[in-house]
Amino acid sequence: MLTALILADSRFPGGGHVHSGGLEEAAARGLVVDEPSLESFLHGRLLTAGLLAAGFAAAAARGEDLAELDAELDARTPSPAQREASRAQGRGMLRAARRAWPSERLSALPRDPHQPLVIGVLVGDAFEAALTCAYLSVSGPASAAVRLLGLDPFGVNAIVASLDVEEVAARACKELPALGSPALDLLAEAHVRREGVRLFGS
Amino acid sequence: MFDVKGCVSLGANHGPDPHDHHHGSAPRIGIGGPVGSGKTALTAALCRALGSQLELAVVTNDIYTTEDADFLRRAGVLDPSRIEAVQTGCCPHTAIRDDITANLDAVERLEHRFSGLDLVIIESGGDNLTAVFSRGLVDRQIFVVDVAGGDKVPRKGGPGVTTADLLVINKIDLAPYVGADMDVMISDAHRMRGSLPVIAQSLVETPEAPEVAKWVLEQL
Numbered sequence: 001m002l003t004a005l006i007l008a009d010s011r012f013p014g015g016g017h018v019h020s021g022g023l024e025e026a027a028a029r030g031l032v033v034d035e036p037s038l039e040s041f042l043h044g045r046l047l048t049a050g051l052l053a054a055g056f057a058a059a060a061a062r063g064e065d066l067a068e069l070d071a072e073l074d075a076r077t078p079s080p081a082q083r084e085a086s087r088a089q090g091r092g093m094l095r096a097a098r099r100a101w102p103s104e105r106l107s108a109l110p111r112d113p114h115q116p117l118v119i120g121v122l123v124g125d126a127f128e129a130a131l132t133c134a135y136l137s138v139s140g141p142a143s144a145a146v147r148l149l150g151l152d153p154f155g156v157n158a159i160v161a162s163l164d165v166e167e168v169a170a171r172a173c174k175e176l177p178a179l180g181s182p183a184l185d186l187l188a189e190a191h192v193r194r195e196g197v198r199l200f201g202s
Numbered sequence: 203m204f205d206v207k208g209c210v211s212l213g214a215n216h217g218p219d220p221h222d223h224h225h226g227s228a229p230r231i232g233i234g235g236p237v238g239s240g241k242t243a244l245t246a247a248l249c250r251a252l253g254s255q256l257e258l259a260v261v262t263n264d265i266y267t268t269e270d271a272d273f274l275r276r277a278g279v280l281d282p283s284r285i286e287a288v289q290t291g292c293c294p295h296t297a298i299r300d301d302i303t304a305n306l307d308a309v310e311r312l313e314h315r316f317s318g319l320d321l322v323i324i325e326s327g328g329d330n331l332t333a334v335f336s337r338g339l340v341d342r343q344i345f346v347v348d349v350a351g352g353d354k355v356p357r358k359g360g361p362g363v364t365t366a367d368l369l370v371i372n373k374i375d376l377a378p379y380v381g382a383d384m385d386v387m388i389s390d391a392h393r394m395r396g397s398l399p400v401i402a403q404s405l406v407e408t409p410e411a412p413e414v415a416k417w418v419l420e421q422l
Contacts, residue, residue: 015303
């Protein structure tokens with residue numbers, strides 16, 4: 001449980017703070033401008049990208065083949081920019097984890113692994129891993145919204161607290177989902193091609 | 203005489219202190235300081251001064267786009283493939299101190315591209331007087347302030363002014379125009395820093411920052 005808490009903490013030094021999960025592009029396009037539009041964005045992200053990632057974290061925690069899971073998650077992530085963002089965060093988390101929780105199983109991860117796999121291996125319990133992953137899928141973009149849009153941090157925190165992260169984590173433990181989120185795919189691809197101001201890595 | 207190829211024992215003469223070069227790769231020097239103090243100009247000057255004698259690479263952390271990287275590329279002081287820009291998620295101090303992942307990734311990309319680097323310069327985005335580099339990211343750090351920011355900056359202190367391995371006071375040619383008292387500024391800086399070095403310079407008068415370049419070479 002402590003490992004899950006540390007990984008979910010925004011102060012964990014795994015590189016998560018430079019990723020907005022599409023929020024920067026959504027804000028730049030005026031799609032997220034205030035608390036209601038942020039809530040809608042986070043709700044959609046949790047039920048698509050969040051559920052998908054949480055499913056893979058749970059599967060990795062159950063001890064399933066990591067190379068196979070990595071390839072399966074690639075296949076479910078059509079946007080190259082999103083694949084790179086997931087692998088960048090996996091690489092960062094792995095770098096920090098090797099120091100904090102060295103183990104044989106970490107060595108079994110592929111090079112530059114997708115982040116949900118790293119979470120699954122580190123947390124070890126399927127539900128806790130899924131919960132951590134699902135929470136991170138919304139907490140990062142929520143923090144980015146505070147930084148980019150100057151939204152009230154209490155309001156944003158209340159939105160995150162109101163999302164049904166536990167329900168999503170429970171669903172994620174049942175099977176490997178294959179959800180699409182075309183809007184997030186498009187935002188990620190537009191973001192990586194953006195000329196001019198770009199404050200986040202994704 | 204300045205050929206330091208193969209010499210990567212940064213900090214070897216300094217005993218087991220936090221400066222120890224522990225990451226087993228090219229030595230790294232961080233350049234931090236407030237917005238507009240001349241960090242990028244200093245980085246460009248060091249590239250001009252040292253680029254022909256050292257295997258050099260640069261990571262920039264400008265908060266907006268790749269402004270600093272573009273500046274360095276346009277200045278033609280370094281092969282563009284030796285420059286990496288990182289996004290800092292609106293938090294330049296976090297990226298150099300609390301969570302150095304994005305910067306370490308950039309350093310690793312450069313080291314993968316160029317084996318045998320002698321020095322990696324990591325330039326922070328402009329930040330405030332409390333922003334310092336993590337010792338997990340750099341072996342030495344330079345904090346840059348400028349006279350146009352006001353001659354009271356050194357006595358305000360903060361970790362950047364008081365603890366950086368070198369304090370550079372930039373743009374001293376502007377002192378008469380902004381009413382800055384250089385004597386006060388330099389004596390305040392020494393008072394705040396004890397025995398740590400202070401260099402006052404003008405890149406207009408000395409475009410290759412010779413004193414800072416000499417200090418950098420002494421660290422290798």
